[in-house]
Amino acid sequence: MKKLFGAFILCSLFAVFISACAVGGNTATGPNPVHMDSTSFTKLSITIKKGESVTLINDEAPPHIIANGTWNDSTPKPATEAGAPKTNIQVDGFGSGKVGPFNTAGTFQLYCTVHPGMKMTVVVK
Ligand SMILES: [Cu+2]
Structure with a gap:
């Protein structure tokens, strides 16, 4: 009986371990979450309400530096957009960061x- 119970505990621990591995990523959360893998945003666009922020969640080890602007193919196009919160943040591996609040309606x-090519759009309504 003791042996069986021991095997049961081992199996349970193993199952928990395996499922944790399968989920992976980053369990951080926040308002309007957008996950990032090692080279891209996993959402190309998000729509939020005026006054809200976007939470950027890094699921991988490489850090990202997020700023206002976009990519034109592999050419960076930094921008200063009227009404956009001025953004220049580093999101470390498996870390998260907040962009905002976006207080003006528009597309940013x-x-x-x-x-190169890692870009997204924030639509503020
Ligand atoms: Cu990046």
């Missing part, structure tokens, strides 16, 4: 200055 661009 964010990009990662490190990774």
Whole structure:
């Protein structure tokens, strides 16, 4: 009986371990979450309400530096957009960061200055 119980405990621990591995990523959360893998945003666009912020969640080890602007193919296009919160933040590996609040309605661009093509749009209604 003791042996069986021991095996049961071992199996349970193993199952928990395996499922934790399968989920992976970053369990951080916040308002309007957008996850990032090693070279891209996992959402190209998010729509939020005026006054809200976006939470950027890094699921991988490489850090990202997020700023106002976009990529035109592999050419960075930094921008200063009227009404956009001035953004220049580093999101470390497996870390998270906040962009905002966005207090003006409109469509705004964010990009990662490190990774060509890593860009997204924030639509504020
Ligand atoms: Cu990046």
